[in-house]
Amino acid sequence: MIERLLELKVDALNEIKEVTTLNDLEQIRIKYLGKKGEVILMMSKLRDLPQEERPAFGQQVNLVKNELEQALYDKKQGLEYEELLKVLASEKIDVTLPGTKFYQGTIHPLNQVIEDVEDLFIGMGYEVAEGPELENDHYNFEMMNLAKDHPARAMQDSFYVDENTLLRTHTSPVQARTMLAKKGNPLKIICPGKVYRRDDDDPTHSHQFTQIEGLVIDKNINFASLKDALLKMARHLFGEERVIRLRPSYFPFTEPSVEVDVSYKKKDGSIGWIEVLGAGQVHPNVLTMGGYDPEKYQGFAFGIGVERIAILKYAIDDIRHFYLNDLRFLNQFKGVNK
Ligand code: DAH
Numbered sequence: 001m002i003e004r005l006l007e008l009k010v011d012a013l014n015e016i017k018e019v020t021t022l023n024d025l026e027q028i029r030i031k032y033l034g035k036k037g038e039v040i041l042m043m044s045k046l047r048d049l050p051q052e053e054r055p056a057f058g059q060q061v062n063l064v065k066n067e068l069e070q071a072l073y074d075k076k077q078g079l080e081y082e083e084l085l086k087v088l089a090s091e092k093i094d095v096t097l098p099g100t101k102f103y104q105g106t107i108h109p110l111n112q113v114i115e116d117v118e119d120l121f122i123g124m125g126y127e128v129a130e131g132p133e134l135e136n137d138h139y140n141f142e143m144m145n146l147a148k149d150h151p152a153r154a155m156q157d158s159f160y161v162d163e164n165t166l167l168r169t170h171t172s173p174v175q176a177r178t179m180l181a182k183k184g185n186p187l188k189i190i191c192p193g194k195v196y197r198r199d200d201d202d203p204t205h206s207h208q209f210t211q212i213e214g215l216v217i218d219k220n221i222n223f224a225s226l227k228d229a230l231l232k233m234a235r236h237l238f239g240e241e242r243v244i245r246l247r248p249s250y251f252p253f254t255e256p257s258v259e260v261d262v263s264y265k266k267k268d269g270s271i272g273w274i275e276v277l278g279a280g281q282v283h284p285n286v287l288t289m290g291g292y293d294p295e296k297y298q299g300f301a302f303g304i305g306v307e308r309i310a311i312l313k314y315a316i317d318d319i320r321h322f323y324l325n326d327l328r329f330l331n332q333f334k335g336v337n338k
Helices: 002-018 022-033 038-048 051-090 109-123 151-155 173-182 223-238 284-289 306-314 319-323 327-333
Strands: 134-136 160-162 165-167 187-196 208-218 244-251 254-265 271-282 298-305
Touching: 002 022, 002 038, 002 051, 022 038, 022 051, 038 051, 109 187, 109 208, 109 223, 109 306, 109 327, 173 187, 173 208, 173 284, 208 223, 208 271, 208 306, 223 244, 223 254, 223 271, 223 298, 223 306, 244 271, 254 298, 271 284, 271 306, 298 306, 306 319
Parallel strands: none
Antiparallel strands: 134 165, 160 165, 187 208, 208 298, 244 254, 254 271, 271 298
């Protein structure tokens, strides 16, 4: 019996040595050490042996069993390692292959202008506020001191969705919404966003364009506060050498109102003026409707066209370039502000 056991051991060790896959190795384990494995069966034969041979045989079977277990374990480790090497080899990355080109986009020139203006005003303690593009007549016109029959409504030919709802014609309704939200507390905001107007199809106008609204309400706000903010903005956008000029104008939501020109140097060296925005001191009616006592609080406001700034800054000849998503146009604005 001992001989048979040792034969089994030699066979098993040989088979383990030859095997090349983990699967086959498992088969060998089952064949010899599984529940009905040949070595295990040998153990049950103990009973057939004479009493005095049993301990020695029992010991031998255990030794063989241990030896085979060790051999199986070692082989398993070896095969697993080989398999890992194979996987690594098959997944190897060839760093010499040409890569996939990564195209970096650019921030749209209009958004660059908006971010630039936001940075400036945030630095002066303003908050950025936003409002819906589909707006109530109430906020777009009435709270801006343009009652239903106000002739100045005609200045802003509008897209109505129904009698009381329209695509906002300016960012000014965000003023009204913010005033109500602030419940009579001082505020400093700028509001960038898209606005819509039925407009002539000429190269300098579009039915949709972009504005930035500014609004400050506090005690002791006067025209000098407005002029200071506007001059800072003009110089930030167009250069420190610029000066501004205020011309009397009319807006229903401000009183007095001004149009603001920025200076530029003409080719012959003389000074020219370009109109860039509308502004004024907040009309007492607007303050009252927004929940502020005009005897205690004053405010200034301005509204500037983002396209206008970009056109002037970058000498662009047609407003439609901004909306066509032509990469030849957009790629020219890579990092111009940075
Ligand atoms: N809402 C005006 C427009 O779209 C622009 C404007 C002018 C806004 C004067 C203001 C302002 O806040 O004070 O034409």
